[in-house]
Amino acid sequence: MAKLALRFISGKYKGKEHILEDGKETVIGRSSDADVVLMEDMVSRRHTLMMVNGDEIRVTDNGSTNGTFVNGEKITSTTAVKGDRILIGTSIMKLVDASDQTQAVSAVHPTINSAISPRIAQQQAAVPRPGGSSMNRTTMHSGARSMSGTIAEVPLPDLIQLFSTSKKTGTLVLNHNFTIAKIHLDKGSIIFASISDMPSLDPLKAMFRILSWDDGDFDLMGPEPHNFPSRIEMPTEHILMEGLRQLDELRRQKSQLPNEDTKVTIPRPLNAKLSLLAQAELDIFQIVFNHREISIRDLINATELSDKEAADVLQKLLTTEYLEAELI
Numbered sequence: 001m002a003k004l005a006l007r008f009i010s011g012k013y014k015g016k017e018h019i020l021e022d023g024k025e026t027v028i029g030r031s032s033d034a035d036v037v038l039m040e041d042m043v044s045r046r047h048t049l050m051m052v053n054g055d056e057i058r059v060t061d062n063g064s065t066n067g068t069f070v071n072g073e074k075i076t077s078t079t080a081v082k083g084d085r086i087l088i089g090t091s092i093m094k095l096v097d098a099s100d101q102t103q104a105v106s107a108v109h110p111t112i113n114s115a116i117s118p119r120i121a122q123q124q125a126a127v128p129r130p131g132g133s134s135m136n137r138t139t140m141h142s143g144a145r146s147m148s149g150t151i152a153e154v155p156l157p158d159l160i161q162l163f164s165t166s167k168k169t170g171t172l173v174l175n176h177n178f179t180i181a182k183i184h185l186d187k188g189s190i191i192f193a194s195i196s197d198m199p200s201l202d203p204l205k206a207m208f209r210i211l212s213w214d215d216g217d218f219d220l221m222g223p224e225p226h227n228f229p230s231r232i233e234m235p236t237e238h239i240l241m242e243g244l245r246q247l248d249e250l251r252r253q254k255s256q257l258p259n260e261d262t263k264v265t266i267p268r269p270l271n272a273k274l275s276l277l278a279q280a281e282l283d284i285f286q287i288v289f290n291h292r293e294i295s296i297r298d299l300i301n302a303t304e305l306s307d308k309e310a311a312d313v314l315q316k317l318l319t320t321e322y323l324e325a326e327l328i
Helices: 102-106 118-126 156-165 202-209 236-254 279-291 298-303 307-319
Strands: 004-008 016-018 026-028 038-039 048-053 056-061 068-070 073-075 075-081 085-088 089-099 138-139 147-150 170-176 179-186 189-195 217-221 263-266 291-294
Touching: 056 073, 073 075, 075 291, 085 156, 089 147, 156 170, 156 179, 156 189, 156 217, 156 236, 156 291, 179 202, 189 202, 189 236, 202 236, 202 307, 279 291, 279 298, 279 307, 291 298, 298 307
Parallel strands: 026 038, 038 138
Antiparallel strands: 004 016, 004 089, 026 048, 048 056, 056 075, 068 073, 068 085, 085 089, 147 217, 170 179, 170 217, 179 189, 263 291
16 A cells, blocks of 8 residues: 555645554644644644554544544544545645655655754654654644635535534635635634625625636635625535535536627517516516626626526526527
């Protein structure tokens, strides 16, 4: 079996790795004699224990105050596999194959710590752990509670599930292709969401749209002062389930619609009868009527319907000739 490592995928130490040795218990915690030292107040002295035994990786919470989370689930003890994500305090780590660079660094510099001088690092590495070796120890100093990383490393649904289960409070700031979005969390519940270039977008609709982002950066900051015009009341688990369902259906629906930049207008004369339209269909029709012509993108943004519902209604109105799309 290839050697495994814990790779930090969020925060100041993103990219750092700690090798997990087969048959040796790895202690993660705030204590100076832990194998992976996380110097922050949300981490207990001996927070989590990990043991690699052949193909099995056992992750055990050691009675910590704030808990250990594997793939968003709070655990007491569980078996983990390569690719699993572990949240301890404000650090997100991933089980990966140990890189050649990690093995070389661990052999030469037992303590990996860019925040301290080489002389202090050598002194810390020389302090033996009671009953064990000082080799392959990793010390991470961080008093901050902010968490950062990339959506490519931690997909948004997984990230939000982590924050929900661990009951995080704060503002998740996302940067996707120079568009900024904010998701406000209160003890793990999503209470508001917004996208910078669409400030009037309904918060739940904005949340569903943000879930479609598959790249960019994230930062979990402290809570911001706010006076939200409305709050999201749907439970976070339901938001994720409904958002992913809508995203899957919307991808199929968009393949049947013209390009988002295509303008839609009302045909003249209008032969179809308005009296046959349902309320949601009338609402979409009225938006087009008020603008005379509008792009599909702007039309979907202007309605209170979800993106998926708006696409469904638009497709029906185009098919039944209540609306027509300009050829581009």
